[in-house]
Amino acid sequence: MTIEARQAGETAKEYAYRIIKENIITLELEPGSTLNDMEISQMIGISRTPVREAIIKLKEESDIIEIFPQRGMRIALIDTDIVQEVRFLRMTLEKAMVELACDMAQEADFVWLEENLTLQEFYLKNNLIQKLLELDNALHRKLFTICRKDLIYRMSQGLSIHYDRVRNMEATAIHGHKTVEDHRNLVKAIRDKDKELAKRIMEEHLDRWLMNEQTLRNEYPQYFKS
Template sequence: MIEPKLRESSRDYAYRVIREMIVNMELVPGSKVSEIELANLLGISRTPVREALIDLAKNGAVTIQPQKGTFISLIDPNLVEEARFLRKTLEKEVVALLCEADYQKQLHLLDECVSLQEFYLNQGNYEKFLELDNEFHQLFFQLTNKNQIYTLMKGLNIHFDRARTFIFKNKPSIKTLEEHKVLLKAIHEQDKHTACQCIEQHLYQYELDKDSFEKEFSHYFNKK
């Protein structure tokens, strides 16, 4: 179980863990969730769990139905596309910034992250690989001092993260790692044009895979 961070409120802790469980498909689309069970699992009271679920409902990640209960929302292709579009738009800008000389001294953090990704991928530890994949993209914003933008993006991004995680777990591929390496090479070479092309192509990969997965796992997808 994920441990609470130092001085993290129970509400924030509940939100972070439940979000992670949704993204990792531990809480599968369409399933009913119990405040009591989640509270017992996290070792906290029901109130912060309820508050976290309300926050997740605002992002469309869960659906609260009066008199019926709280359910994990189905994967909505429209929301996934909105999140992908937002990420593509913002990440192209921060990747272009990383290509500037002012940020070159910090790129070793991205190098280390990619090296760890390769290690865990070779070990078959896909959960850790995906965790580092998220960290890699978050570093774009941290290294360019755009942390608040990343935080704002994260609410909608849950839909893209969940779909991407679901596809990767069912169809593991080294392509993500190779794309990270090519992107990082372009950033080191301060080649903004290539770096922006790389990030756009990288985030487009979901589009190439989604149709077959929507058909094979139709019970997880919202068809409206």
């Protein structure tokens, strides 16, 4: 597991939740691997109770963790039906966001987006995949912020963990230049107020994992539910 420092004001439960979730998304906690709350509590330096509470929260909001009474816990295998369901949710929300952003984005927003894109291109060039994914997430969140829909974004994040895992796999196994190119084209369409083009780019962008599904299955067969 990758352990980051506890943030100011972060409760023990929030800290455990963030660390476990991030390690699931980055596949440090691999699909199908066992999960031991006592070991995690020792690794991140907090008591077992908030770790257990964080695990239960992840289980309840996304079923990303499977709990077997008296037998232990494990990280759920990748279920493509669930990934498709989450993709549908994101597609519905984010196509609506880019359409709204065409009307609502201000010059300061475009300055932020251009800075983000420049950094994405830098991290892609230097093969810093995790940094690239962080910026990818930040750009998608920014669309909700531009449209003043931050609450909707936060509400959707529980289920997104299923989709984020395959995005991480895709970025690792397949060079991410298409992702950055999509983002660049999307920002241009928003600036040009071309709503139909922006929606089409977002749809193609969120569908890329489908085009690469067999490649991912071949690369990581042990991660997928049959």
